[in-house]
Amino acid sequence: MKIGGSICFQLTDIFEIIDDKSLTLEEKMKKIQKYQESIISEGSGIKVGNNVIGSYNGFFVFGNIYRLDYDSLVRIKEHVEKNLSSLTCDAEMKMGAILSGYDIDSHDIKYNFKFADKVYNYAMKNGKDIRGHTLVWHNFEPREIINEYIEDRLGCTIDEYKEKYPDNFVEKRKDLTKEFLGSYMKKMGEQYPNCYCWDVINEIVSDDVCNKELSEEDDGLRHSLWYEYLGKEFYIDALELAREHLPQETKLIYNEYGEQHKEKREKILEIIEKIKEYEKKEGKVLLDGIGIQSHYSIDVTEKQIEDIYSDFAKTGKKIQITEIDIISDTSKKNEKFNKLWQKEFELAQKYGVDSFTGWGICDSLNWYANRGVQLTMVDESGNVKDFARNFIEKARENNNFSIEDVAKNAILKGTTLAQVEACENIEAKEKEMVREGVSINE
Amino acid sequence: MNSTYSKAYTEVLEIIRHLSKEEYEKIPKEKIEFYTVNKDNNYVFKINPNINLSKQNISPEANAILVSIYKEYFANEKQKEVLNQLLIENQKLHNEEKVEFNPDEAFKDNLEDNNIDNDKLLLPIESIDEKWYNKILDFIRSLFNKN
Numbered sequence: 045m046k047i048g049g050s051i052c053f054q055l056t057d058i059f060e061i062i063d064d065k066s067l068t069l070e071e072k073m074k075k076i077q078k079y080q081e082s083i084i085s086e087g088s089g090i091k092v093g094n095n096v097i098g099s100y101n102g103f104f105v106f107g108n109i110y111r112l113d114y115d116s117l118v119r120i121k122e123h124v125e126k127n128l129s130s131l132t133c134d135a136e137m138k139m140g141a142i143l144s145g146y147d148i149d150s151h152d153i154k155y156n157f158k159f160a161d162k163v164y165n166y167a168m169k170n171g172k173d174i175r176g177h178t179l180v181w182h183n184f185e186p187r188e189i190i191n192e193y194i195e196d197r198l199g200c201t202i203d204e205y206k207e208k209y210p211d212n213f214v215e216k217r218k219d220l221t222k223e224f225l226g227s228y229m230k231k232m233g234e235q236y237p238n239c240y241c242w243d244v245i246n247e248i249v250s251d252d253v254c255n256k257e258l259s260e261e262d263d264g265l266r267h268s269l270w271y272e273y274l275g276k277e278f279y280i281d282a283l284e285l286a287r288e289h290l291p292q293e294t295k296l297i298y299n300e301y302g303e304q305h306k307e308k309r310e311k312i313l314e315i316i317e318k319i320k321e322y323e324k325k326e327g328k329v330l331l332d333g334i335g336i337q338s339h340y341s342i343d344v345t346e347k348q349i350e351d352i353y354s355d356f357a358k359t360g361k362k363i364q365i366t367e368i369d370i371i372s373d374t375s376k377k378n379e380k381f382n383k384l385w386q387k388e389f390e391l392a393q394k395y396g397v398d399s400f401t402g403w404g405i406c407d408s409l410n411w412y413a414n415r416g417v418q419l420t421m422v423d424e425s426g427n428v429k430d431f432a433r434n435f436i437e438k439a440r441e442n443n444n445f446s447i448e449d450v451a452k453n454a455i456l457k458g459t460t461l462a463q464v465e466a467c468e469n470i471e472a473k474e475k476e477m478v479r480e481g482v483s484i485n486e
Numbered sequence: 487m488n489s490t491y492s493k494a495y496t497e498v499l500e501i502i503r504h505l506s507k508e509e510y511e512k513i514p515k516e517k518i519e520f521y522t523v524n525k526d527n528n529y530v531f532k533i534n535p536n537i538n539l540s541k542q543n544i545s546p547e548a549n550a551i552l553v554s555i556y557k558e559y560f561a562n563e564k565q566k567e568v569l570n571q572l573l574i575e576n577q578k579l580h581n582e583e584k585v586e587f588n589p590d591e592a593f594k595d596n597l598e599d600n601n602i603d604n605d606k607l608l609l610p611i612e613s614i615d616e617k618w619y620n621k622i623l624d625f626i627r628s629l630f631n632k633n
Contacts, residue, residue, distance in 0.1 A: 045506075238537060293538050438507075445539060447509045450501060451556035451569070453539040454549035460580050461573040463550035464557075470491055474524065 045392065046173055047439045048130030048401030050367065053159045054079075055409065056166040059121045073114045080112075112408060119426030120406055127428065127436050130173040130240075132366070132401055136160040137177055137236070139228070140184025146192040153193065153227060157235055164236050175366070175401065176242035178299060179229060180282040182268035183247075190269070194220045214275075221273040222281060229289040241295035241399070243335055243366070244286040245279045248298075249312055254305045264311045279315065280322050283330040293453075299335030299366050303352050304344050316359045333362035338388070339403065342372040342380055346387045353391045363395055367403035369419035371412060382431040385421060389435040398446070400439070492526035494547035500531050501544070501552065512559050 061067070061075050112120070124131075135141050136159040144156040167174040191202060197220055198205045206213045232242075253264040265271055270278040279298070286296050298316065302308040312334075319331045334356050340349075356363050368388065372381040392400050404410025406422035421432035428436055499521050502510060533542060557569055 240538070291538070293540055445501070445504050447505055447512075447556055447560050449539060450505075450552050451560075453544070454553045454556075455569075455572050455576065456540060457544070457546070457549050458576050458580060459546065459549045459553050459573065460577040461570070462577060463546055464554050464573060467491070467494070467547060467550045468554055470488065471520065475520070 045397060045439045046130035046399045046401075047128055047436055048132060048173075048175065048399060049124065049128050049405045050132040050134045050177075050401065050403050051124070051163060051166075051405060052134040053136055053162040055120075055405070056162050058117055059124070059166065062118060062121055076114060076117065116408070116425040120409065120422075121426075123422055123426045123428065124405060125170060127440060128172065129440070130175060130399055130401060131163065131167045132175040132177045133160055133163045136163050137232075138181060138184060139179065139186055142232070143186045143189050143228075146189045146196070148192070148196060151196055153189065153224070153231075155231060155235075160236070168238065173240050174236070174238065175399065176232065176236060176239035176294070177366075178243040178246040179232070179286065180225070180244060180248075180270050180278070181246040182266045182270075185269040187269050190221060190224055190273070193224050197223075218274055221270075222285060225282065226285045226289050229286055233290040233294070237291050239294060241297050241333070241364070242286060242290060243299035244296045245282050246299045247301060248279055249300060249302070249308055249315065251302060251308070253311045254302065254307045265315075277318075280319060280330070283319065287328075287330055295332040295362070296330060297333045297335045297364060297366075298331055299337060301337035301339050301367070303336055303338075303356075304340060304348050309352065309355060313355060313359065316361065320359070331361060333364050333398075334359065335364045335366035337403075338365050338368035340368075340370045340384070342370060342384070344370070344384065346384065349384070349387050349391060353395050357395050363397050364399040364401070365392060365397055366399070366401050368401065369403045369410060369412075371417050371419055374416055374418045381418065382429075385431055389432075489526065490545070490547055492524055493529045493531070494545050494551055495521040495525040496527075496529045497531045497544055497548035498551050498555075499525060500533050501548070502555075504533055509560070513555060514559070517555070 058076055058079060061072055061079065064072065067075065141159060142155055142157065143153065145154040146152075147154050164174060166172075194217060195201055198216070200208075202217065205216070209216070248266055248268075250264055250266045252258065252262070258264055263276060265276065268278075270282070274281045283296055286294075290296070298312075298319070300312050303312060316331070316334065323329055323331070336352060336356060353363065365388070370381060370384050372378070391397075402420050402422075404420055406424060406426055407418050407420055408424040410419055412419055421436070422428055499518070502513060502518075533539075553569070553573070557566055561569055
């Protein structure tokens with residue numbers, strides 16, 4: 045099982061400074077302090093259009109990175125290097141961060157890989173796997189860029205086209221949106237070929253399914269740009285495009301939150317069933333797994349967690365835990381906090397979860413830092429908490445590949461029956477010779 | 487010992503080192519000992535855990551041994567059955583490719599006279615490979631999908 049955490053480029057930048065052998069300890073500390081100061085000044089975060097995304101101090105860096113002392117940062121780095129085998133970008137691989145515009149002269153989409161490259165390269169250099177996060181999401185939708193892309197190909201504005209060709213407008217816009225999304229996915233696959241999976245569809249069910257009675261017309265899906273442009277089965281189009289344009293071995297994931305609420309879980313399961321029906325009809329598998337985000341409050345019960353695993357396991361799809369955190373007041377309820385995590389570990393093992401990722405790295409580096417709560421398996425200074433030690437150590441002993449991955453790869457490489465029989469015969473023959481006392485080297 | 491297989495044993499030992507402890511322990515010790523005794527000690531083979539297995543240079547012999555291990559110690563009856571079908575399918579494709587892409591065969595007669603599918607012949611080999619690859623991949627996804 046891969047143990048993961050979400051990480052931002054600012055942290056990998058700091059790790060690089062710590063690693064820089066040309067600097068003395070004093071120089072490293074000064075450089076980090078300067079970098080931390082630069083993080084809190086406007087302008088060095090991830091920009092989307094004219095905005096810098098993220099709610100905390102203007103940047104998409106989770107936590108109080110600028111307050112952490114050098115020793116804590118070194119311990120956090122050691123934790124990442126020693127205990128985590130998989131990383132997820134906090135925001136760097138999201139479409140809003142990657143797309144930087146549309147170039148009307150070259151008729152091409154403009155990309156900004158600067159931030160995502162930093163995290164990806166850090167992962168590759170340090171032997172980490174990386175999850176691709178995320179492709180089709182309702183936040184930071186690139187409406188302007190898509191519209192420019194579409195209008196450039198229509199040769200007029202969308203409204204003009206709609207007026208002129210009311211009958212085929214919807215279909216035409218859908219085709220061009222698919223073309224756009226396909227190009228984007230292809231580019232991401234080329235830029236980050238070693239992402240072992242991608243959250244192809246992310247958070248597509250509306251929270252309204254928990255809060256109110258839905259009208260007959262309301263299908264419980266978020267009415268995002270993708271819904272509007274691709275239609276209500278946009279998630280199937282997205283998976284089809286991902287299968288076509290991402291590297292063939294990439295696992296395609298539907299990542300969702302709010303699964304602890306029964307109504308929302310039912311809706312998520314309904315979507316998965318629709319995908320499965322489509323797969324059956326088309327005779328192919330599009331969805332490899334379900335990403336259960338697992339953002340919980342301390343009020344979640346062990347029974348609820350059991351039900352979540354059990355319900356999703358029934359779909360037959362692989363389960364990944366993709367963004368887990370459990371919000372708990374630091375001053376109380378430690379016992380329950382520990383128990384809930386242990387339940388998670390137990391169920392993750394029981395249900396063969398292949399990737400178990402926390403959102404953030406430790407209690408000081410996550411989206412609730414500085415609010416008097418603990419959320420993660422790792423304390424503020426990068427020490428793994430007692431209740432998580434065994435689980436992390438056991439996972440660390442493991443794996444880069446499963447035997448299933450190895451067998452799949454061999455089949456894809458064209459292994460034939462004759463080759464398998466030949467290797468089995470040779471082995472049997474050698475063993476026979478040893479039994480008869482003939483040296484292998486004779 | 488055949489040197490191709492000695493090298494394959496080196497590769498197999500390196501690959502299974504990257505399996506989980508539980509999976510590694512499912513492979514009988516005698517089997518691992520056999521590979522260790524018979525491996526090529528001068529051959530250096532390292533797996534890069536960052537890179538997908540498909541992009542690493544694993545020999546066909548090592549792949550065949552790995553399939554055999556999977557079949558013997560990990561697959562259930564249904565998986566064994568489908569795995570066998572896939573191996574047979576690969577065998578057929580392997581044999582067909584030999585004939586299909588033999589230039590002597592392709593150019594010995596006038597194409598039109600012999601009703602040969604022109605489109606197919608004009609298709610680059612990579613495209614046909616890709617088609618085959620996707621077909622097998624779909625098969626495999628169904629095999630390993632728990633449905």
